[in-house]
Amino acid sequence: MIELNINGRTHAIDADPNTPLLYVLRDHLALSGAKFGCGLGQCGACTVMVDGQATFSCLTPISVLPGRRIKTVEGLGTIEQPGPLQRAFIDEQAVQCGYCIAGMIMRAQALLEKNPSPSEAEIRRHLMPNLCRCGTHLRILRAVRRAAEQMRVAAAHEAKPSDS
């Protein structure tokens, strides 16, 4: 058994240590947000976060993950209460077929957790590993900018009571 901490919960996984995290998420835990695109770390559809950093789950064997914090798109919000990035992707209608979007959102989440006010160049450079074949890149960029703005506003709002 390998214990994995995913979205704050511990799961005991009965699988070969070589198994890619992606397979465990989708096949063992029914967390099917992350997608299998290429299996080679070339497209980003499988992106999740490990210890706050964007990671290709198709190339990450579960053997390297005990003791690390894994976050998937399911950990950002629910259908009723989407997280800021999910909300922004909906508001900007940044999805066409949607296959790449969970990966896009998770890579953007990793950026915004580290850098709440990224420049346009920083957003573009950071999202470079993720591909969208429908071509909604410009809407994806708008959604990331919108989410960054909303997260800054929310953070300022939260910070206020403690300031006074």
Added chain:
Amino acid sequence: MNVRMILAGSMLLGVLASGGSVDRPLVAAVPASPESALFDAALVAKGAELAAVGNCRSCHTQPGGAPFAGGLPLATPFGTIHSTNITPDPDTGIGRWTGEDFLRAMHDGVDRAGRHLYPAFPYDHFTRVTALDVAAIYAFIMTREPVRAEIPANRLRFPAGFRPAIAVWKALYFEPGVYRPDPTKSAAWNRGAYLVDGLAHCGACHTPRNALGAENKRQDLGGGEVERWHASSLIETSPAPVPWSADALYDYLRRGHEQRHGIAAGPMAPVVHNLSGAAEDDVRAIAVYIASRMQRPESAPAGAADAVVAAAKEREAGAGSGATSGNAASAVDGATVFAGACAACHGAGPTSRSPAPVALGLTTSLNAPDPRNAIHITLEGLWPEPGEKGALMPGFAAELTDGQVIALVDYLRARFTDRPAWTDVPQRVSEVRQGMQSEP
């Protein structure tokens, strides 16, 4: 008549002889702010090709910055210096420089005001570039878009920050001179030797340096370091399992990869990117010369290279098979990491979907005397410049802990090469990690 007058005169003659129309005064009459129209188009084109060989753009351009506008910080053991703006902007660039000023900088390592230049500008090599070639580069540089860009002040430790100290360094290590052809060798070999030792300044990275930062000429091209990468030996001590041929080197230098040796990465990536704009004959000449420097005294039997390649492919076929299987917990074991993270591309087994272009056992990085390049590529991956073609490998800095990287790198060395284990992997992993954090 002093040397400078001879040089200036021969430069002018060279410029005229190279196709500049005679009725236009060229370098000798450059005014305070030269006009592009003064330069002959053929000379500018030749200068562009030569500047590509000289890799000028790599140091004189910041990431995302205007070409040749300088400002790139260069970390040296003596502190940080910033490359200069060599666009023809009159105030912040070299727009007021005459051809003679430019030649003097290249040949003698002094700026227009006569101050000594730091040898990070490799005039110890450029001194061997002919005045004719310097004139072409000058024509190319002076016809670029002028960019107004002030360069940040250098941050150097005493006494390196004191420019007269450079005079001492030059007295010790700087040998001005011209390239002397070897009449027993071919024209291509001589052209290659001239470029490698001069304009291409290969030794700036590929020759080890002494404590004062000067190249150790007794180990010319014997392997050095640059930006925390190992720069391979380009002589008979080259670690390449398949000896390099001139054709293989040409492919590598021209395309950035070669299937029996590897992919240009790290500081070599921009070099080959620039060389794609160099004259084909010049790249061939460099390949001919370096291949001859790498030649080992004993000649390999026919078919030896094919046998090495076959053996490397065989090792790849079963790689990762020693991995912990079943439900054993998370022992840090290189074979297991390899099976899960690498084998999809680098194994020939059932999980492999897209064989990587170069068998791991053939790569220079895994056969090198130190593990830095293998660690860099493992952590950072290979990313072509946006919009450029190139091999793409994801880095594993986020996925793998230091312990896992160490286990993996040790496994790669043992599994894919016959060379002794590296002894300094843990220290090198933390150095490379620190370097990644300090970079933007």
